[in-house]
Amino acid sequence: MGRKNKQNPFAAKKRQKKEQAASGSDRRTEPYEEIKRDNEKFEKYYCLQNICLDSKEWQQFLITIRENLPSAFRVTGFKDEAKALLNIIKTELFAEYIRGVAELRGIPADNVEHPLCLPWYPDGLAYQLHLTRKDIRRSEPLYRLHNFLINETNAGAISRQEAVSMIPPIVLDVKPTDKVLDMCAAPGSKTAQLIEALHSEPEKYRIPPGFVLANDVDNNRCYMLVHQAKRLNSPCFLVTNHDSAYFPNLVKTETNGTKSVMKFNKILCDVPCSGDGTLRKNPDIWLKWNLAQAYNLHGIQYRIIRRGAEMLEIGGRLVYSTCSLNPIENEAVIQRIITDYEGGLEIVDALHLLPGLKCMPGMTEWKLASKDVDEVYSKFEEVPEKYHTIIRPSMFPLPKAQMENLGLEKCIRILPHFQDTGGFFVAVLCKKRQFPHEINDSKSLLSKKTEVEVVKTPENIQGGEEKSIPWGPQRKRRRLHGYKEDPYVFFEENDHDWKEMQEFFDLDSSLNYRCLLTRCVTEKKKNVYYCSELIRDLVLLNEDSIKIINTGVKAFARCENRHTDHPFRLAQEGLQTTNAFMGPKRRVEIDKDDLILLLKCTDPTKPPSTTLLKESTQERCKELSVGSCIIKYTDKRFTLNVVGWRGTSSLRAYVDKNETMHIMRLLGVDPSEFEINKYEKAREEALKTAEKTLNELPANDMKCSEDEAENN
Ligand SMILES: C[S@@+](CC[C@H](N)C(=O)[O-])C[C@H]1O[C@@H](n2cnc3c(N)ncnc32)[C@H](O)[C@@H]1O
Numbered sequence: 087m088g089r090k091n092k093q094n095p096f097a098a099k100k101r102q103k104k105e106q107a108a109s110g111s112d113r114r115t116e117p118y119e120e121i122k123r124d125n126e127k128f129e130k131y132y133c134l135q136n137i138c139l140d141s142k143e144w145q146q147f148l149i150t151i152r153e154n155l156p157s158a159f160r161v162t163g164f165k166d167e168a169k170a171l172l173n174i175i176k177t178e179l180f181a182e183y184i185r186g187v188a189e190l191r192g193i194p195a196d197n198v199e200h201p202l203c204l205p206w207y208p209d210g211l212a213y214q215l216h217l218t219r220k221d222i223r224r225s226e227p228l229y230r231l232h233n234f235l236i237n238e239t240n241a242g243a244i245s246r247q248e249a250v251s252m253i254p255p256i257v258l259d260v261k262p263t264d265k266v267l268d269m270c271a272a273p274g275s276k277t278a279q280l281i282e283a284l285h286s287e288p289e290k291y292r293i294p295p296g297f298v299l300a301n302d303v304d305n306n307r308c309y310m311l312v313h314q315a316k317r318l319n320s321p322c323f324l325v326t327n328h329d330s331a332y333f334p335n336l337v338k339t340e341t342n343g344t345k346s347v348m349k350f351n352k353i354l355c356d357v358p359c360s361g362d363g364t365l366r367k368n369p370d371i372w373l374k375w376n377l378a379q380a381y382n383l384h385g386i387q388y389r390i391i392r393r394g395a396e397m398l399e400i401g402g403r404l405v406y407s408t409c410s411l412n413p414i415e416n417e418a419v420i421q422r423i424i425t426d427y428e429g430g431l432e433i434v435d436a437l438h439l440l441p442g443l444k445c446m447p448g449m450t451e452w453k454l455a456s457k458d459v460d461e462v463y464s465k466f467e468e469v470p471e472k473y474h475t476i477i478r479p480s481m482f483p484l485p486k487a488q489m490e491n492l493g494l495e496k497c498i499r500i501l502p503h504f505q506d507t508g509g510f511f512v513a514v515l516c517k518k519r520q521f522p523h524e525i526n527d528s529k530s531l532l533s534k535k536t537e538v539e540v541v542k543t544p545e546n547i548q549g550g551e552e553k554s555i556p557w558g559p560q561r562k563r564r565r566l567h568g569y570k571e572d573p574y575v576f577f578e579e580n581d582h583d584w585k586e587m588q589e590f591f592d593l594d595s596s597l598n599y600r601c602l603l604t605r606c607v608t609e610k611k612k613n614v615y616y617c618s619e620l621i622r623d624l625v626l627l628n629e630d631s632i633k634i635i636n637t638g639v640k641a642f643a644r645c646e647n648r649h650t651d652h653p654f655r656l657a658q659e660g661l662q663t664t665n666a667f668m669g670p671k672r673r674v675e676i677d678k679d680d681l682i683l684l685l686k687c688t689d690p691t692k693p694p695s696t697t698l699l700k701e702s703t704q705e706r707c708k709e710l711s712v713g714s715c716i717i718k719y720t721d722k723r724f725t726l727n728v729v730g731w732r733g734t735s736s737l738r739a740y741v742d743k744n745e746t747m748h749i750m751r752l753l754g755v756d757p758s759e760f761e762i763n764k765y766e767k768a769r770e771e772a773l774k775t776a777e778k779t780l781n782e783l784p785a786n787d788m789k790c791s792e793d794e795a796e797n798n
Pocket of ligand 1: 271302307356
């Protein structure tokens with residue numbers, strides 16, 4: 087059979103699914119506002135489960151889940167300027183908020199409710215607004231608030247995140263020394279929080295000793311993780327693409343040089359779920375909700391947490407979370423894993439980490455039901471045989487006597503009406519001992535690896551000598567999922583670029599050059615990234631067993647200029663890292679006026695002349711040869727470092743628009759000259775189009791329109 091006649095079965099299945107979805111009844115055709123927020127089976131099922139204490143509360147629950155969800159955000163805590171930004175938020179932003187909401191709702195400003203500081207979020211850094219995402223996005227009176235949120239999010243200074251979704255990273259309690267695995271990480275709002283916690287002690291650790299490994303089974307969604315992490319610029323971060331239920335054992339190098347299996351001491355399993363706790367944010371769930379989905383998910387949720395528990399260190403902490411209200415996806419999964427590991431895992435009470443959070447204990451009684459919730463089963467024996475493959479014995483609650491020892495009441499259940507949020511479930515587990523079937527021997531894993539350690543390719547056989555190339559295995563491997571990634575090429579000893587970089591940027595020898603890498607095999611490096619030593623070790627030892635999507639922060643970028651011999655410039659992304667290792671040679675300290683002057687100069691063809699700067703800055707510039715440098719600004723509240731370029735007669739700050747606006751706000755300068763009012767812009771464009779159309783009308787049409795006007 088010719089190739090032409092061959093059908094790709096996967097593509098065909100995908101096409102078929104697409105077509106079915108297009109004609110399917112559950113396809114959403116209405117806009118969100120018009121979706122009927124009702125689902126008889128949903129109501130019947132949760133009433134049956136007694137998820138609320140009494141009928142009064144049940145009514146409150148039913149009212150709240152039909153309302154839109156308020157927006158929330160949190161400030162990136164580890165940044166030096168966090169406190170100053172929080173202060174600006176509490177004063178200027180909230181004043182703008184009150185003004186905008188009063189205008190939007192046509193009420194006096196005094197009647198506008200102040201944003202709510204989430205009491206359980208550490209250091210008062212998180213707020214909930216009394217506005218929905220749609221309110222903010224689509225209301226002209228709120229355009230400045232909207233711009234602020236977008237701009238500060240892009241600058242990495244805040245994160246917009248649903249309030250309850252902030253809880254799992256808090257109870258995971260990550261420290262800078264932790265080895266963290268986020269098993270189902272995309273799109274990455276919780277990952278961002280984990281990275282922030284890892285970097286929470288910058289004065290103690292220039293580079294945190296721990297790391298965050300964020301994984302997702304969906305190749306495309308892995309790139310959302312890359313984007314999220316880019317805002318935070320961590321060299322201790324790795325993105326992988328694998329099915330978490332079958333996550334491979336990773337190998338690491340011990341301090342004595344031996345190899346061992348990597349065990350994590352903090353693991354987050356924010357598993358895929360039916361998501362009925364997010365009904366307020368995603369009203370289309372009203373149309374799709376069904377019990378079969380929860381039953382199907384129970385299996386995958388269990389396999390993911392089981393694999394997580396296997397990879398957890400003894401004494402390590404695992405957090406299991408869902409945005410589902412269903413005990414089958416929550417307590418039943420926890421009950422199953424605790425029972426299977428007979429004392430190897432314990433549920434931990436973590437409420438002390440969430441002061442002021444309103445929640446209820448995990449359920450210890452629940453029932454199962456048929457698809458249409460017309461039959462209810464209290465034990466497996468009552469389940470008709472036709473459902474035996476869907477409803478499993480492990481989904482039922484244990485008998486009372488056994489249940490008492492489990493501690494399910496230590497799980498955290500949040501219902502939407504408790505504090506005007508989404509619904510959520512969290513369980514915190516601690517590992518007490520190793521499981522019998524755990525593989526902790528790295529030898530078998532390594533023996534597989536050594537077979538592919540040295541790959542002969544024309545590029546790596548130089549002068550007849552075989553070179554071990556770290557990217558070998560990744561190049562040789564078949565494609566695991568999606569696109570094949572570029573190789574990870576680490577710097578070798580005596581790398582000539584490193585010697586020059588070290589000299590030019592006055593880099594401390596404690597910056598390990600072996601952790602510098604590029605993403606292509608070439609003599610002429612373009613972008614140079616930096617990752618921590620532990621991450622380097624993980625990449626080199628494991629790239630043949632797991633698909634690594636991304637690691638490292640961009641530290642240097644090629645920037646050839648005829649006035650300097652040094653071909654690299656610093657990259658703003660990696661400045662957090664490079665700054666910690668750079669001596670005084672390529673630093674310029676400037677004051678507020680000079681910084682504002684540099685920020686306001688946005689025309690790349692007209693860099694600011696040094697003659698415009700303060701005398702002291704001019705003097706410093708005279709000492710500095712042409713090339714990349716750090717521009718430092720300090721005041722009582724914080725220190726800011728930005729990448730600069732010393733030209734032959736100029737000094738330029740290399741910051742993007744978001745960063746520029748962020749810094750201007752911190753300096754107390756109105757950034758509105760960089761701001762766009764999208765509504766005004768749309769009006770101007772509409773006017774221009776109308777004028778253009780009018781000008782293009784032939785004379786007859788004009789006459790006709792004038793006639794019509796007269797007749798009317
Ligand atoms: C609830 S979302 C995670 C949300 C994320 N933790 C956050 O805070 O942004 C669940 C994620 O699990 C991923 N997923 C589903 N099945 C998986 C599996 N078997 N292994 C790894 N990831 C999986 C999905 O692609 C999805 O991105």
